[in-house]
Amino acid sequence: xxxxxxxxxxxxxxxxxxxxxxxxxxxxxxxxxxxxxxxxxxxxxxxxxxxxxxxxxxxxxxxxxxxxxxxxxxxxxxxxxxxxxxxxxxxxxxxxxxxxxxxxxx
Numbered sequence: 104x105x106x107x108x109x110x111x112x113x114x115x116x117x118x119x120x121x122x123x124x125x126x127x128x129x130x131x132x133x134x135x136x137x138x139x140x141x142x143x144x145x146x147x148x149x150x151x152x153x154x155x156x157x158x159x160x161x162x163x164x165x166x167x168x169x170x171x172x173x174x175x176x177x178x179x180x181x182x183x184x185x186x187x188x189x190x191x192x193x194x195x196x197x198x199x200x201x202x203x204x205x206x207x208x209x
Contacts, residue, residue, distance in 0.1 A: 119135070124174065
């Protein structure tokens with residue numbers, strides 16, 4: 104895979120993880136981005152080595168198979184949520200993407 108393709112695919116995987124923080128397997132990433140399985144795996148491994156991302160075994164949010172997945176860490180999710188709101192953690196009680204000050208709707 105050419106280096107610019109690998110960089111492009113890693114950036115796309117990073118963005119997908121940040122915008123929709125659910126875990127995906129390499130096969131589903133390959134299908135989503137129309138890449139080969141090897142390209143998706145190499146890009147996902149590259150992303151998982153960056154701060155704020157991880158690889159772990161779990162159930163893929165796309166295909167529901169139990170495999171090794173790539174996802175964003177909880178710490179990065181909180182930081183992104185706080186940045187999107189334009190405030191810091193001390194002003195808002197944010198945990199797992201839920202504002203604890205908001206009314207609970209069952």
